[in-house]
Amino acid sequence: MRHHDAPLRAPVVHDRHWAPDVLDSVRCSAVLLGLLLLVDLAAETFTAWRGFLWLALAALLLAVLYPARVTAGEGWxxxxxxxxxxxxxxxxxxxxxxxxxxxxxxxxxxxxxxxxxxxxxxxxxxxxxxxxxxxxxxxxxxxxxxxxxxxxxxxxxxxxxxxxxxxxxxxxxxx
Structure with a gap:
């Protein structure tokens, strides 16, 4: 057993707000992507390269907003x-x-x-x-x-x- 591993005796507890927070992060990123694409399409400046750039920007926002999942058990x-x-x-x-x-x-x-x-x-x-x-x-x-x-x-x-x-x-x- 590694020094990080504590024997499991008590139930493991999780952050009960994590899943809704993940959904909120995904929604924010999707809204940003949708708005960027909509503006590009309305301005008739959309290209595959710009679409990829907007997708990368939305993915970066998701990575920044993505919440940590906190879990605890007896001793860890x-x-x-x-x-x-x-x-x-x-x-x-x-x-x-x-x-x-x-x-x-x-x-x-x-x-x-x-x-x-x-x-x-x-x-x-x-x-x-x-x-x-x-x-x-x-x-x-x-x-x-x-x-x-x-x-x-x-x-x-x-x-x-x-x-x-x-x-x-x-x-x-x-x-």
């Missing part, structure tokens, strides 16, 4: 993109950092030097993913490997709790 978390998969042992985390910027990112590093960057919104929108990560992070703290990142984890816990409470109030009509 994985983020899959079109061309790359990142995986960390969450039961052996050494650091958790929030990177602020245009798109906020959560960076997880394990004792083997592997790292995963994910959108914290994925954890907030998927409490089951968050619970899996939080449980393993607590195991890392108890084991002494996670020395940097408890503040970032606490902030995400607060956001998950806030969003969960908001959803409960909304469903119950108390919002």
């Amino acid at each position: 978390l994985e983020s899959r993109r079109l061309l790359r998969t990142q995986r960390v042992r969450t039961d052996l985390l050494v650091s958790v950092r929030c990177l602020d910027g245009v798109a906020q990112r959560l960076v997880l590093r394990d004792a083997f030097g592997d790292r995963v960057e994910i959108d914290p919104g994925v954890l907030i929108d998927n409490p089951d993913l968050w619970l899996r990560l939080a449980e393993d992070a607590r195991r890392s703290v108890r084991g002494g490997s996670l020395l940097c990142g408890t503040t970032a984890l606490r902030r995400i816990t607060e956001r998950v709790d806030r969003e969960t409470a908001r959803a409960v109030f909304k469903v119950s009509g108390l919002d």
Whole structure:
């Protein structure tokens, strides 16, 4: 067994919004392609070369918009993109950092030097993913490997709790 592979004991959880997000990415790319082709045809400037260029531009937009598929099981978390998969042992985390910027990112590093960057919104929108990560992070703290990142984890816990409470109030009509 490689160091990346944790034995499967608990159920594997996935980002439940991933499939709709993929469809949205495909729709945006298709709309862009359709509009570009429509403008070209209306202007009577369409050629096979320009059609190929518009198709390449739509494919590039799809690659940029394509969401990462975040999956977690007991002791691991994985983020899959079109061309790359990142995986960390969450039961052996050494650091958790929030990177602020245009798109906020959560960076997880394990004792083997592997790292995963994910959108914290994925954890907030998927409490089951968050619970899996939080449980393993607590195991890392108890084991002494996670020395940097408890503040970032606490902030995400607060956001998950806030969003969960908001959803409960909304469903119950108390919002």
